[in-house]
Amino acid sequence: MGEVVDRHRPRRLARLALLCALAAVVVLAFTGLHGLLVLLAELLGLVLTAAGAWWAITRRALARIAGAVLAVGAPVAVVVLAYDAEVLLPAAIGVALWLAGLACARSALRAARPPRPMPEREAPPPRRPALIMNPKSGGGKVERFDLVRRAEELGARVLLLDTSAQQDVAELARRAVAEGADLLGVAGGDGTQALVADVAAEHDLPFLVVPAGTRNHFAMDLGLDRDDPATCLDALRDGVEVVVDLGRVGDRTFVNTVSFGAYAEIVRSPRYRDAKAATALDALPDLLLGDGGTRLTARADDHRIEAPQALLVSNNPYAAPDPVDLGRRPRLDGGVLGVLGIRVDNAAQAADVALRGERADGLELLSARQVTVHAGAPEIPVAVDGEALMLPTPVVCTLRHRALRVRVPRDRPGADPAQQARAHRLEWRDVTRLALGSSRAASSRTGGRS
Incomplete structure (x- = not known):
């Protein structure tokens, strides 16, 4: 009986995801023109929040303050607008339903392709x-x-x-x-x-x-x-x-990550350990706007990453590799490096990252067996598992498999592979196919097991 429940779970979750998404649209539709305006204001608020945050970290003095005020004030203004238009409650319900739909959709895709734990x-x-x-x-x-x-x-x-x-x-x-x-x-x-x-x-x-x-x-x-x-x-x-697996950068071993660019430049500052936030805020304008640091070029196997402001190479890919929260690595024995390159030059690109996430042009996410970082300097700062080092260029990152x-x-609270599962890229057409097709066919398409 347990096998039957597990076999049908992906399809049920996919159907629930579509139902939540449809309900969100219906709720927002019933709010009429005011609701549509609030929805557009929410999107605009997200863009302004990202732009304000960009200005807050790349500018100084009054411009930094103005950016911070915009980043905080934009979402507050959206809430006030929704309240004034008397659609705050429906808008909140619609957003909650949409987020629930996204969660169910991701769970459905994950359940259709169950993660495998590392063998013991x-x-x-x-x-x-x-x-x-x-x-x-x-x-x-x-x-x-x-x-x-x-x-x-x-x-x-x-x-x-x-x-x-x-x-x-x-x-x-x-x-x-x-x-x-x-x-x-x-x-x-x-x-x-x-x-x-x-x-x-x-x-x-x-x-x-x-x-x-x-x-x-x-x-x-x-x-x-x-x-x-x-x-x-x-x-x-x-x-x-x-x-x-164990990572290798030059002649140094790493278990987590190697960072190049902005973070590595900040970590090597003698003031960093005593005043992390202040040191980062002081250095970021020059590092991100191109007036500080060393220009980098990276090659991940055959893929070239041109002039990243920050480059993160990890011992196996992270489940949710974004600039703010790396999440977890589902496995540590996959035999490949995870690579995250970031290049955001202006507020518009920051807004693009906020709206499109990993699909944004400013982010490059890939896996590679070798990453080589070149620079126009004989040595560059590198943060190896959070420790600041200076390494000669070119810097080569590899992986020693298993x-x-x-x-x-024997008993580990976080060893459940479902908790460590890789976040699937969400495509609603895949969720729709999973909801309409048989659970056995869905599992077959996604590579899962019944």
Whole structure:
């Protein structure tokens, strides 16, 4: 019976999506001319908000203030207009129905092509695990979650970093291997994770991730609990292994992303760590308008990306790669790099991004096995997993396929592939076909399984 329900779910969701979309149109139609005017005002408000935001980040002084006022004032003006025209409630209902339709449409396409989880394999627990812990990382998570004591109770040797002096983390990991460690792990941020992961891959040892940093994107995409990093230590006694890819930029390993252009220029500023927002706002006008930074040209396999203001290369593609929220990576073993290039030169192009999203001309989204970045300078700033570096040009990014064995707890709260599923490009004609056709045929067309 469960199989029948699952088989028909994509078609039901597609029909619900069309019903919500139709209901949204009907609700807005009943508002008459006033409703149509409000709808047009909503579109105009979105354009003005994007334009205002562009001016706020690319201008200074009064122009910046005016842009910020426009970005905030445009949506407020639309709400006031709808209220004054006495169509605020129907307009809100129409928008809610449309958003519900979009959600159902995406769910329908995703259900027709169910995501596959990364394969897990059984492996015996380590006998001499060594964990490197950064006591300052993540605002002191090592102490707050009592990670040293918990790890030692599980038989691990803990190597606590001395934050008062500069330490070679990779060399510390190699020394642990020479002394007999059969597992390497890190309680720290993504940058430290990458350094030790490189050593683990070099010696074909399992690697343990304890998300004690600030963002911990690598841990999130492995399905680990970032809110309670101590639970990751359960993998020492009852865990499984997943095999993932490792990124390579020059002679440096990365687990998440490599950034070029505006973000990399901002991160290398000595003021960035103490005043992130102020440093970014001060630098962005010159970087985005072409008066600062180095002009870049990138080649992703055979595709050329000309003069991106920002370029992001990721260890496997993100599910929702947009400039604001990268989302998650559905898999870490796909064998390809994700590439996001951004080139927005004016307010009109910013509005285009706001209206058309990933279809906008200012965004380039693709996958590649190799990305080469050229510049008119002997070296350029590069942010590797958030750490600022200067690398010689050309900078080459590649991927080592299934290079790292990661030991993870058997029970991981974020390991459900449905939660990590790639966001499908929404085409309403595909949703309509799915709603009208048989569920078996829909699954066959989209590559899913019944």
